[in-house]
Amino acid sequence: MATLLVEHPIFTAHEVPPGHPERPDRIRAITEALSDERFDAVIRRAAPAAPVEIVALAHEQAHIDLILDNVPADGFVQLDADTYMSPKTLEVALHAVGAACLAVDEVMRGKAANGFCAIRPPGHHAEADRAMGFCIFNNVAIAARHAQKAHGAERVAVVDWDVHHGNGTQAIFWADPTVLYASTHEWPLYPGTGAASETGADNIVNAPLSSDAGGVQFRNAMTGKILPAIDSFRPDLILISAGFDAHRRDPLASLNLDDADFAWATRQLMELADRYCGGRVVSMLEGGYDLEALAASTVAHVAALMDA
Numbered sequence: 001m002a003t004l005l006v007e008h009p010i011f012t013a014h015e016v017p018p019g020h021p022e023r024p025d026r027i028r029a030i031t032e033a034l035s036d037e038r039f040d041a042v043i044r045r046a047a048p049a050a051p052v053e054i055v056a057l058a059h060e061q062a063h064i065d066l067i068l069d070n071v072p073a074d075g076f077v078q079l080d081a082d083t084y085m086s087p088k089t090l091e092v093a094l095h096a097v098g099a100a101c102l103a104v105d106e107v108m109r110g111k112a113a114n115g116f117c118a119i120r121p122p123g124h125h126a127e128a129d130r131a132m133g134f135c136i137f138n139n140v141a142i143a144a145r146h147a148q149k150a151h152g153a154e155r156v157a158v159v160d161w162d163v164h165h166g167n168g169t170q171a172i173f174w175a176d177p178t179v180l181y182a183s184t185h186e187w188p189l190y191p192g193t194g195a196a197s198e199t200g201a202d203n204i205v206n207a208p209l210s211s212d213a214g215g216v217q218f219r220n221a222m223t224g225k226i227l228p229a230i231d232s233f234r235p236d237l238i239l240i241s242a243g244f245d246a247h248r249r250d251p252l253a254s255l256n257l258d259d260a261d262f263a264w265a266t267r268q269l270m271e272l273a274d275r276y277c278g279g280r281v282v283s284m285l286e287g288g289y290d291l292e293a294l295a296a297s298t299v300a301h302v303a304a305l306m307d308a
Helices: 025-033 061-069 089-108 139-151 167-172 215-233 259-276 291-306
Strands: 003-007 043-046 077-080 083-085 114-117 156-160 179-186 204-209 237-242 281-285
Touching (some): 003 089, 003 291, 025 291, 061 089, 083 089, 089 139, 089 237, 089 281, 114 291, 139 156, 139 167, 139 281, 156 215, 179 215, 204 215, 237 259, 259 281, 259 291, 281 291
Parallel strands (some): 003 043, 003 114, 114 281, 156 179, 156 237, 237 281
Antiparallel strands (some): 077 083
């Protein structure tokens, strides 16, 4: 089986104000990078729009209604200090959710070895009741719930290596021992969560990294905390919140990873997936705001997935 790539031109249609880092060019950079002939072997599928009802797997109806009611006819609606809606944002966000759920479907049904979703807006800051941090709906949380509801997955592990802690994902699964949330991230940093002491129902594992930490510290956090937690959890599916803003080139934080670190982490998670869940890994894009670093890191990540 091959690696699945879920993509769609619509992901460039979510507009943001000039100078905003979470811009359409992010998807254009990834699309160009993954058009190289080395990726000819991947299965390419167009992201469908998810029905609104699926969003309720991880979000309160009041939040969904707020998003539905605030689609602007033109210009922008500001949801928080740095999260905006433009006329196409709702449609784009539903395609992001649809991409995540499609990838879960294909991998859980054995139609793809694993998958990567080249999507925006990102999702891991979105809490059950609010959008924040560039995020409208929590794509990875919805995907985890979809895997449980539609495919009977009893234990889902979510691994988040975005440089910013996924407060939304952590909050959604805080008291749910059927989902493991494990994160490396710079700390302290936005959004202010992610201390090692935050453990939920013993299903939350945070491995914070200090400013200027690099690949050695990241790999130590993975081998010291994240990978052993997954090993003990024995998941039926591993989901990755694949943010690439911990790269040394990224302008929004101060970690010093490079694309080789993301490739290494991908391979480590694939080994655990091979051991416990038939190799089932689904990854979805979160952050990453330097276009060169984003493209190179995505290439390294997807190439590692293809080595399954």
